[in-house]
Amino acid sequence: MLAQPPVRRPRIDRQALVNRHAVVLDGFDPRSPLSVGNGEFAFTVDATGLQTFPALYEKNVPLCTQSQWGWHASPGRPPGELALENFDTHGRNVGYATRAGNQPELFRWLRENPHRLHLGRIGLDIADASEIRGIRQRLDLWTGAIESSFLHRAAAVTVATCCHPDRDCIGANVSPGVAVVWEFPAASPEMNAADWKSIERHRSEILGLEPSGCVLRRTLDDTQYFCRVAWQGAAEFKQVAAHRFTLRGASQQPLAFTCEFSSHPFTNSPLAPDAVFAASREAWQRHWTSGGALDLSECRDPRAAELERRVVLSQYLTAIQCAGSLPPQETGLTCNSWYGKFHLEMHWWHAAHFTLWGRAEKLERSLAWYGKILPSARDRARQQGYAGCRWPKMTAPDGRDSPSPIGPLLIWQQPHPIAMADLMYRAKPERAVLDRYRDIVMESAEFMASYAWEDGAHDRYVLGPPVIPAQENHPPRETWNPTFELEYWRRGLEIAQQWRARLGMPREPRWDGVRAKLAALPLAGGVYLAHENCPQTFTERNRDHPSMLAALGVLPRAGSRVDPAIMRATLQRVFEKWRWAETWGWDFPMAAMTAARLGEPDFAIRALFMESPKNTWLPNGHVYQRANLPLYLPANGGLLAAAAVMSAQNAFPKDWPVRAEGLVDIL
Numbered sequence: 001m002l003a004q005p006p007v008r009r010p011r012i013d014r015q016a017l018v019n020r021h022a023v024v025l026d027g028f029d030p031r032s033p034l035s036v037g038n039g040e041f042a043f044t045v046d047a048t049g050l051q052t053f054p055a056l057y058e059k060n061v062p063l064c065t066q067s068q069w070g071w072h073a074s075p076g077r078p079p080g081e082l083a084l085e086n087f088d089t090h091g092r093n094v095g096y097a098t099r100a101g102n103q104p105e106l107f108r109w110l111r112e113n114p115h116r117l118h119l120g121r122i123g124l125d126i127a128d129a130s131e132i133r134g135i136r137q138r139l140d141l142w143t144g145a146i147e148s149s150f151l152h153r154a155a156a157v158t159v160a161t162c163c164h165p166d167r168d169c170i171g172a173n174v175s176p177g178v179a180v181v182w183e184f185p186a187a188s189p190e191m192n193a194a195d196w197k198s199i200e201r202h203r204s205e206i207l208g209l210e211p212s213g214c215v216l217r218r219t220l221d222d223t224q225y226f227c228r229v230a231w232q233g234a235a236e237f238k239q240v241a242a243h244r245f246t247l248r249g250a251s252q253q254p255l256a257f258t259c260e261f262s263s264h265p266f267t268n269s270p271l272a273p274d275a276v277f278a279a280s281r282e283a284w285q286r287h288w289t290s291g292g293a294l295d296l297s298e299c300r301d302p303r304a305a306e307l308e309r310r311v312v313l314s315q316y317l318t319a320i321q322c323a324g325s326l327p328p329q330e331t332g333l334t335c336n337s338w339y340g341k342f343h344l345e346m347h348w349w350h351a352a353h354f355t356l357w358g359r360a361e362k363l364e365r366s367l368a369w370y371g372k373i374l375p376s377a378r379d380r381a382r383q384q385g386y387a388g389c390r391w392p393k394m395t396a397p398d399g400r401d402s403p404s405p406i407g408p409l410l411i412w413q414q415p416h417p418i419a420m421a422d423l424m425y426r427a428k429p430e431r432a433v434l435d436r437y438r439d440i441v442m443e444s445a446e447f448m449a450s451y452a453w454e455d456g457a458h459d460r461y462v463l464g465p466p467v468i469p470a471q472e473n474h475p476p477r478e479t480w481n482p483t484f485e486l487e488y489w490r491r492g493l494e495i496a497q498q499w500r501a502r503l504g505m506p507r508e509p510r511w512d513g514v515r516a517k518l519a520a521l522p523l524a525g526g527v528y529l530a531h532e533n534c535p536q537t538f539t540e541r542n543r544d545h546p547s548m549l550a551a552l553g554v555l556p557r558a559g560s561r562v563d564p565a566i567m568r569a570t571l572q573r574v575f576e577k578w579r580w581a582e583t584w585g586w587d588f589p590m591a592a593m594t595a596a597r598l599g600e601p602d603f604a605i606r607a608l609f610m611e612s613p614k615n616t617w618l619p620n621g622h623v624y625q626r627a628n629l630p631l632y633l634p635a636n637g638g639l640l641a642a643a644a645v646m647s648a649q650n651a652f653p654k655d656w657p658v659r660a661e662g663l664v665d666i667l
Contacts, residue, residue: 003257012295014288021312030060032620034139037320041067041168043332047135049148049159061630062192066333068324070117072187072223075590078106086468090453094384097403114396115189116340119261125179144284163274165283169260173520177249187220189339204243213267214343214384230270231257292357299656314623314636322350323362332633341396345413349586349634356644358662360427370417373399381447388446409468409476415492418444422495430434441533445496460519470547471530481519481532487551527570543582546574580612585635589642590616596651608632
């Protein structure tokens, strides 16, 4: 009998997949506002399609306009340098910026500065939200436009909003009869990135006013930026207060305008509104028709439809929030978390998935930033007595590490640039990629090899003390050999050796020596521990990240020292004993990735749908964590990484007919 040819299934209908998850709101939802953006710039709106009623959102998700370049430092830096806390490091003292001591003002200033700016509020000239009725708002993911309609005093109002894919510019179309208002705040390190009370601390001035446009200059201490408004048809733009401007069109004509922000004076021409909408539409259709896709529409399990929704919206949100020229802060360009600074241990969770979904260029933009701060990373390693470069934890564009009782002692961000560079090379195996990230890979590995201490008495290399592992609730002086970091050290050093081979260089013997003799993964009672000196297993410290799972979740199974049987028992114990309400949003996809590698698809789905306040998925696709962290993009990026791993490992439930295109595993 002749073999039957394989059944060829039709390609996924990308437009249908995306359109069934367009976000539709029927009222003001302060926890779930919508945003448009391009990775470098984002604009978050209320139910009117602009930022008309910010007070309704202020205690939940502030309505901000943010960019990658928009930063401010408060004047009056306290004098001197922060005194370091010394930690005994195998017989030598190493200083870390971990306490304020008698310098609380300096400690706070260094943590808060620089901070990210709210560039300006753009809203309709409507004073009372109670006069709004009949709201219908839709985020058209296929075109990147937000379409809003409502009744104001019985008059129908429509607003369309979008963002240009390559410029920090929004386009908007507003129905006749409603004016638009611009308001500008002073800078603040708080979550809303704005100080609306300190009117005298900043300046807003019109540089040029023409019949179809104007340019404003903003000055905040040493920070300066520009705002350009352009409109179609007859309209009047005027300044009505120190930092308030209005644009009012003819009463019977729609008001179409663009608003662009820049850190430098404009040298290019303003964009027309139609051009911005056209560019947005073309860019988003290109985004959705390239790269990976996951279609769960044939699954009968109701969780499948919700998972597909989360995956589609996470692709949108990470594209507008996490694909810029800097690693993103945990709230992206929506509002400030930790003063707008980004956490490099989160960079992998924000952006590694881009390569797994066939969109490596979106990771490439922020990965290049490591090269810019390489000199300061070298200095940090040298000051602590290590070779190579030591990457900061909580930082801003300058690469300076922020003082913190925890941050300076973390190490799991150190292999991230190696791992992400390797993902870039696997996506584009070209000599240019090897050359571009050569120094980043080599000097990261140099630090890792020098950080590992040779324990001659036991013929091994150890990590710490002092060290704080990814599960941050362990004291640094009493912690060594954390499970995930040990395995990540081995993986990172091996990738660095492969990088040398690709460049035609011999293996570095010291790296091989450290890698071969790294301490064994710590375990007790048949499960992996957080670290070797962990006093008890899954008792008083079973909160925060269950990071031991990452040794076989974030890292591939091939070449691993992880015993699958022990990790399966560890996964089971974590499910039973962990305090999931005290975890973070990326822990759920991390557990799912571990389950996928162990061939446990039901565990993987259970992990993704764990009932926990930290796994609260909102209508707009964001993931709530707590009051001062109302969205958390590592959860979105983590879900996309988990979906790729689960697809590659065929780790969905057996009765789920899954269709996937263009997804790859972490190699």
